[in-house]
Amino acid sequence: xxxxxxxxxxxVELVEKxxxxxxxxxxxxxxxATGELEDTAAVGRARKDLAxxxxxxxQRNIDLERETSHK
Numbered sequence: 857x858x859x860x861x862x863x864x865x866x867x868v869e870l871v872e873k874x875x876x877x878x879x880x881x882x883x884x885x886x887x888x889a890t891g892e893l894e895d896t897a898a899v900g901r902a903r904k905d906l907a908x909x910x911x912x913x914x915q916r917n918i919d920l921e922r923e924t925s926h927k
Contacts, residue, residue, distance in 0.1 A: 859908060
């Protein structure tokens with residue numbers, strides 16, 4: 857994901873993508889730990905995407921605790 861793509865998302869889309877990337881990151885780490893993951897660079901890409909989305913959410917003052925807890 858490019859930064860421009862993330863910046864162009866609405867707040868709702870950003871929160872949804874953040875949930876998706878968190879789940880993907882977890883699954884990649886799990887597959888890496890069990891030896892099933894062939895593309896180990898995907899773990900790093902997922903971490904960078906997550907950090908990018910979190911940074912943008914913080915810049916927009918989105919309350920992630922509230923947004924992710926009841927949806």
